[in-house]
Amino acid sequence: MSDPRHGAASGGGQTSRPPESHGLSGHDTVRLAVVVGALGVVFGDIGTSPIYTLQTVFNPSDPHPVPVSTQNVYGVVSLVFWSVMIIVTVTYVLLAMRADNDGEGGIMALITLVRRWGSRRGRRATAVLAALGVFGASLFFGDSMITPAISVLSAVEGLKVVEPSLESAVVPVTAVIIVLLFLVQRRGTAAVGRIFGPVMIAWFVVIGACGVVGVVDHPAILRALSPTYALGFLIGHFGTAFFALAAVVLSVTGAEALYADMGHFGRRAITRGWMFLVLPACMLSYFGQGALILADSRNISSPFFLLVPHWGRWPMVLLATAATVIASQAVITGAYSVTSQAAQLGYLPRLRIAHTSESTIGQIYVPWINWLLMVSVLTLVFAFRSSTALAFAFGMAVTGTITITTLLFFYVARAKWGTPKWLIAVGASVLLLVDLLFVAANLTKLVHGAWLPLLIGLTAFTVMTTWQRGREIVTKERVRDEGPLPEFIDRLRSGEVPTLRVPGTAVFLNRGKQTTPLAMRANVEHNHVRHDQVVILAIETEPIPRVPSDRRLVVDDLGYTDDGIIHVTARFGYMETPDVPSTMAMLEPVRTEGSLRLDEASYFLSKIDLRRGKEPTMAPWRKRLFIATSYITADAAEYFGLPRDRTVIMGSHIEV
Template sequence: MSVPEPSTPPSPAMQPTVRDTARLAVVVGALGVVFGDIGTSPIYTIQTVFNPADPHPVPVSDENVFGVVSLIFWSVTIIVTVTYVLLAMRAHNDGEGGIMALITLLRRSGARRGRRIAGVLAGLGIFGAALFFGDSMITPAISVLSAVEGIRVVEPALDPFIVPIAAVIILLLFLVQRRGTAAVGRLFGPVMILWFVVIGSFGAAGIAQHPDILKALSPTYALGFLAGHFGIAFYALAAIVLAVTGAEALYADMGHFGRRAISRGWLGLVFPACLLSHFGQGALILADPANISSPFFLLAPGWGRVPLVLLATAATVIASQAVITGAYSVASQAAQLGYLPRLRITHTSESTVGQIYVPWINWLLLVSVLTLIFAFRSSTALAYAYGMAVTGTITITTLMFFFVARWRWNAPLWLVAVGAVPLLLVDLLFVGANLTKLMHGAWLPLLIGVTAFTIMTTWQRGRQIVSAERVEREGSLHDFVEALRDNPPITVPGTAVFLNRGKQTAPLAMRANVEHNHVRHEEVVIMSIETEPVPRVPAERRIMVDDLGYSDDGIIHVRVRFGYLETPDVPAALAMIDPAVAERQLRMDEVSYFLSKIELRRGPAPTMAVWRKRLFIATSHLTADAAEHFALPASARSSWAHTSRSKILGVRLASVSCRE
């Protein structure tokens, strides 16, 4: 019997490798999460530019259409492709991007380059992050409204139902946040791929009807529009900037998908699809100026408008989801870096660290978005407010990036100037244009930004003052340990873990336990939780043990490091302590956790304005339960709790005044 020869295995070139498949999966994931905001901007950008109700309307003429489309093309190219994709995304903090990463990089360089300048830049960065919260409120409102407004093209009689439908969609979107987006997230990528293919196809069909619009690819049309009709073009920039909304998401989400995947997704699909849609809408208006009423939806043939409205609604929900998740991430990072109180955070995915849910932020955004929908009632009205948040964030990001390039990468000053001056001039031109809309809605993101900035800086300052007061009351840990050796209290079995800010001072809870109960445990662990200015800390760098000068008294200090994207887990950190470096074997089955609870009261010292002291104390009420934050056993989550495994002793300072 003859044995058939084995078939020749396919060559690697004939089948995708595992690595290629993984890369493709990452790109698809990025398409679903990162590009939702900027990918839905074609819905409303050109419509807003030529909106006749605008306080500074752009007349519809062939020359203006060519100029506007050319400005859109070159604005997207310069701001998104050059500033973000080619430049800013090179500045990362262990893979993480966004303004918070830039703040961290600049803080590290501040000691060498000047703390004053670094402090000013950090303040600008915090204001940029504050503007992002405004963006997080406006994006869901304008995105969903713009999509639902498509039903006006299909059936004008449904116009009164646009706002209620948008409100219901927003309400449902925020109500499902606590369940996480892991399951729905798998659908985001394919939906957005379909979205980009559809809008690109409709745009190409529009261009085919009027191919002259492709002349707008030349920068001469953009420059000619600015130079020849500066009065009109300058005001138009306030709406043209809507084409780059969502650019910050490319940078902020870099840690989830990587620079390469985001760059490939942008250059390979998103950028071409958006430009085809913009150019197609321009061609449609050239054919009939009456199409300015809704050029995006009118690009679709009659049979395709209802499906396009449904697809647009799905795409805008995805865009909203992306910015909501971004708000959770920014708030979490700000809390870890000390700019917000410790917030209650729920991880909604066991496999993806970045998928979190922050209840307080969620409900704040829900109320804010619904308020905006019912107050502005149309996407064009909201557009005036939207541009200010976007341009502010972009300008701050550009400025901070070039300082990073100069300070951390030691780029030559002339090279930094060559790159920074033209890009900042473009950014500032957009900022100036949006300031002309100040009385028409641009005040809103500025108000949100100033409010969030004030809260964050007040919390940071108040926290410094309270920490100084606390250090004074805690006293020296070294002296306290010496006193325990001179006058040892009664020793009880078990392990006591006292959470403390460092090893310089004695934990208030430990001092109170000894002074009032006259006892101490056999094993005492004074644990300090530190948040490093990096996303995650490797396991080998997480734990550092110090015997505090005595190796036989059973008292050790443990320094535990976490990254700002990690959730502190005290029991897990305790289990990681090597018995060889601890003074004795820790009894993990008999652990008592002790926390110090502080009551804040306004003091007379003039360290902060009275209104800021009140704001700081009010903000402190948002602080999440410490036991839950540090992942202590559920039975320990009260001020006074006692079980066979854990207990927390709550110690209050009778009065902590806001003074140094």
């Protein structure tokens, strides 16, 4: 008789979902439909910035107001133009969007690239940059709270221009729109999303046309296209220009969305949408508003809406409201996505995630984040009550994220592509100088509201890093408690532990292949039973968005081919949500030492009760934070799609 011990591991199996393609390769034709879709999702935030940017720059109630003069208007408009060109077009469109992680973009993708490629260049630098990236992602949560508030407020404020008596209705109407926006999130955006693209196309065409009217009335404003006006304003009036930068940065809000949504639409579609429609339309609006202010300085009260002919202001208020709702939707969806990715990468606990579309990957709904955002946005609306007041807080989150993205990009460019050091030095020096100027300018607004996104970012960063550290401690303790899996299998086979073998299939979810599932150990040592067919299932998150079907499953017989115990590793990308029953159903009987009766299978989970210990593993307050954060962890059975009536949860406790 041949020895059944051979320790073979085999790849194969099928995925629980059909193969999908994401993004567009460089050789694909960019279809018009894809560009239209990108216009509806990607450009909402940056496309609505013209509503409030120049109004904020020349706001007389600003702590450091910019006086209205011909020279200052030319300088500010030129600063806006060149800021958008340098930060959005160069930093994001031409550079950062080339640093993709299997087609996916965004700061979480950059963190993954830094961790992957930076490990070859030094662990300390990699850890510092990864932490910096996590802080950048944390700032995005501040952005996702402020964007809906400032965007919708700025649009509804158009009511004051149309009918001054409606000023008192601005905040209540804004609050109603925001509540409705968050209430419909659970239904998904698939149906509404179909009209997002056409609405945003109409938006860009209209604001561009209004801008043309303003430019025609005062064509000299086009001189601001020359960088000499921006440089002259910065150098000749540095005191005024420096403080103006804190508001000028509002023109680039939403730049991160171009990068973050790259996986859905592809780099080429986003680039074409930006270069051929969004950029020209926004710039025409800014130049038109500048011309309007030159014609009459009183127009600084609301240059965007005053640029519209009187008969078109009511329709413009409605169109602006629709555009800002779309902008808010994009950033809310982005918050869901960042949360999901952070959880998959181990920076946040596993949260309940609902997929709102059967056909579109990435359309998810995270209830806990949704209600947290709604309460936060409403609080901001009622606390600040105007878009200009809220603008003081907005710039800090934007500049922080942009600066960190620039820094991480150049590190990846050197580590991954081997870009020459001199080119890295020149490029990074120029772009970081611009970014840091904006950061410094926004720091002057700390006492006027810029502290808010920093506080939100620091809070989120503390939670994320504490959770990551706590998981490391818990994992170390679990390894010790669970014991080596090979030794446990040998004890079972030798009969050292008296065990009754019962019919059926048991699936034990575990973290890996080295240790014994706590639930399995408890079942054997306390109940003295084991099932005929035992599957130890480990879910692994790969540092890529999605795992191809041919790499999804790896089956290992753990050294014996006749004991009915196998180990299965199911790999998922950080953009995917594991579906355990569907994945298990695709296992081939030839790989599983017999046919698995999955329709009757029992699923076993190990639940850990966390307690504060005396060991100095973390500061006491961080231990309390880690334990408190664990309470929002999604139910594992629901998260993995396990059948409630066939799921058994067995508990233990660990001290942190």
